[in-house]
Amino acid sequence: MKAETLLVPFKYLNPSRITGPIFEKELRVSSRRKRNYVLRFVYLAILLITVLLIWKSEVRMSGNVAFRVSRLSRAGLTITGIVVLVQFFAAQILAVIMLSNSISDEVYHKTLGALMSTPINSFQIVMGKLLSKLLQIALLICLTLPILGIVRVFGGVPWDYLLKSLCVTLTAVIFAGMLSLNISINHKHAYVVIIQTVLMLFLLYILLPWFGAWISYEYLDVREIVIARHVALINPFFLMMALLEELFRPGNTGISLFGWGWHCLYMLAFSGLLFLRAIIVVRKKALLQACGQVKSAGRKWKFFASSSKGQKIRRVKGQPLLWKELRKSSFKINSIKTMLSVVFIIGCLLFSYYMGSREKFLDDNETHIAYCMLFLILGVFVTTVFSATTITSEKVSRSLPVLLTTLITDWQIIRAKTLGVFRRTIPVWSLLFVHITIFILLRYIHPSTLLQVAIIVFGATMLVVSSGIFFSSMLKNTTSAVIANIIFAAVVWAGIPLAAMIIGELSGMNDELFEFVIAFNPFFHIGDVMDNASGSRAVKTLAELDYNFLIARWGYWGTTTFLAFTAAVYAAVGMLFLTLAKGNLRRKIF
Template sequence: MLPGPVFNAELLTTARRTRYYVVRSVYGAILLFFVWQNDPEYGAWGSRKNAGELSIQEMARLGWALFATILVVQSIAVLLLTPTLVAGVIAEERQRKTLHYLLASRLSSGEIILGKLAARMLHLGVFVAIGLPITSLLSLFGGVDPNVVLLTFAITVTTAFFLSALSIFVSTHARRPREAISLVYMVEFCWLFGPTMIPFLMPRGGVWWNLLYEWIKPINDWIAPTSPFHWFSVVARLGPSSAGAFLEQCFWMMGLQTAYGIVFVLIAILRLRGVNRRDGEGRLASRLAGFRRGRRLLPRPECGDDAMMWKERYVSRTSLVTKIAVIAIVFAVLCGLGYLTYDFGKPAFIEVIANGYGAFGGESARNEFNTYLRFMCTLMYVVLALAVASSASSGLTSEREEDTWMSLVATPLDGVEILRAKMVGALWAQRWLVGVLIFHWVLGLAAGSVHPLGVVAVALETSVYLGFAIALGTYFSVGAKTSARALVATIGTMFLVNGAYLMCCIPFQTWSWLQAVGVTPMVEAVSLLSFADFRDLSYGKIRGGNSWESIDMMAGAFVSVVCYAVAAIVLTLRALDRFDVEAGRPSRVNAVPPSTLMVFDDVVEANKAVDLEDDTRSES
């Protein structure tokens, strides 16, 4: 029964971890920063005519602005933190080889699942409660109904419960925490936007897409109302006068989220022991694995001389169930992405055929396609950078957690060979996403929407930034004890250097492109230049007397690439030095070469033979 020993142990152990204090402190600082952005003396209120006391209307406006700010920040925090906090609870026990001890005890599956879920949701509730004191005082400003405040907090709680239940369901079937967390993030992304975009995109795709949409529409109608993005789009269409429809939509969303969350928890309870008997795979996955054994679609090549590189490229630790789920999600995302790219790219190709390649004639369709490519390629880069960083952060920690670390360091392989294979393997695992990104660059170049120099610049920047992400993840993976610690340190550092540091520049209230050299998504977006952008950059702005901004932007991009390249090299060298220390190997400078030891042994044996011969002669 709850709270139970699992709940108590989980609550005590997680409360003592330093990263939870750090995450709560960072979240509180971010929340205060966005609240401070609503200061009447700040830029958002620059249109005020009278300084001093606020009027009643301005007080109501301030109260609503504070409420909207806290609601948005709180919702994003719940969506981002829930998979990280909950998705690894069961998979971590399985990876540490401690889950079978729990299952061998008198604890039931319900006590294990519910205890861990309740403890992690209590930590998640702390983040929701941080903004509660501020929102409780908003009624004093006016403009915010207390019932609306309670309703939005109730929606946040049910959304957190739904995501927590989904996370623990995935964690029950996953082998490793990183695998569970990555899969939950992918499912969450599809859940947020997929059901809402399906009714918008599929009916416009033609006859076959219409038939497919009619088949999946009944299922989509029961899934879409659980998405906050769908709820926001429906509420925006209803308007402020439809109070009854607004409440109906809110209660329908909360009811479905609660019902689906309970179903996920019940399935996790029922499947916990069955999955563990088959070492992370269910009965269906075991049968599929047995059927697939010996029938690979693409046969593996021979190992060759570079065994570590072969292992990282062709040996996968991901379970079959996770692979099937990832393939289904990626296929759905690629279908939507392909439709959007076709929709934006077709007019651009028609325009370039009619007007010629380059900045001649009409450019509206090509500029629109360029805007689409800037947004979509930047989004793909962010996903790719996070994916390779998380994969690199578990490269060496997974060897420790799977008890293969000692056998790895006992081989003749040196640190360069091992780390090189791990770093290449982190990028090799995301090769399909790299291919999709390059395809969009080439497509924009062919359509005349992207200047060739823009493609060269963004390709160079992406290579350097991905190299930094891989080097950073590898550096933390060398010294971290668990994959979770390495993953948190890597992703936290990535967020810090990619924009979080800009909060320190706010008091200066000045802007320069050199301040944003660490914000790699922004550099990627501005570097994907169109022909019109290149023309304005090289001629138009200089003639207009605004050349400093152009020079500042180009200098910022150049400094960004140089800084990240140097950081990647330094982190790689530090990881190599740290690997020898963690592996307990002697320094390469002080080590005695094996050839020297062999010569020394031969000399000793020769001396022994001479001494034995002298003794024989003296005796005779």
């Protein structure tokens, strides 16, 4: 056998051949992007704050040496557990964001077809994209290793915990990244990819396991521990929690001892399948583009396709931009996929209600706190995303210059865009209001909450809509605007309370500052409103309702006035954002 023949397998295993020039190009481009450095800084800042917070709460400098050493060991455990958990969540979020435009950028800049006319193949394209992003995330994960190494010195943290959690995190990151990359093949906007990936992960990691566990427990008579072990095999979140519990209470769960290795293999296998799918679809897409067909027709439902074709011409009424914005719907049911998604969501909701009535927890106030909190998070998230696309979508489609040469004033544009977002988010917000209305009729929620929830929603949406429009007017790219607005909302409603908690701890104010800040938080508001006016309290009279705000117990009207005041503050800040957005409108057109 010739030497050349013997060397063939090595030729194919050569790393530079596997990744191809795409990998190098991606690394070069990402090193020039400011946002990657900002992300790294934010990531390290979050970790540092977390460590500081835990250190402050766990370690006491007073007491004898033995006590202090035992506290150090406890602090070591807590810091490791929390850092690993933060890393686990943050790395997956980053993977989803970083790979959300990996293929779509090539598709919509029409470079995918050009790549196919070179010796680069679709395997190298997908691998190059994936590895270049994963390398950056792996770098972030590695940054935390010295912290964990130092913390381990305090004692109490076993090495195998670090190894297991690292493997589970890495495989979960690969899977989330592969999912995002797959979805990005067919979607132009990164924010759509991010939303779809998050929903898909929610379905895979929460809904399906929960449903499967319920079926197994109820109808197949499978023991809880067996179900838990099977769920742990395919669910990194569940396994991570089990690992964490085992860290604090060794030998208590019995899940992670034999599950984690298999779990990692399963996750890699699923990622491999997604990788294969990506190679095939990218190749198809690239060949289509090389042949001059950019858009794939997609599978449209004939019924919807024909009805949309035959739509009548609608006449413009009133202020034209407002007319245009208000006629937009948030989603169009024009494909089987959309239809199935809507049916699935409604089905899940109805099923959860059925389960609630069967298990008799619908009259529990905690149930309604959970539902309303979930719907509020969903509504705020969708509003945050939609509002940040308003002006950038005009910039991206290059229709903004044309719009600005008409007689429509800048304020009219801002007003129309604001109202357009409210209009588009109605279906999402209706989940919250329909839920409340149904349970008011069933006398599980007090009717007075409708007004309070409307005030809370108004305040929260005013803030995120206006900040979204501001970021949209300031930034060129839709994805950047969406991410900026999500970060803004997260800072206002999670970061500031966290900072207040840290400052409170450091300054000796304890919880006073935190409670003051949280008193202006809509998520806290909705929780408190539901806590005091649902379940057994739903049948109380208005005068009997009392709420706990700002370390005081207030009646219904006092609370409602306070909520209205908070909403007014949010609306005022929102107006400031809108004024700034108006100023940006003619400054950053192109």
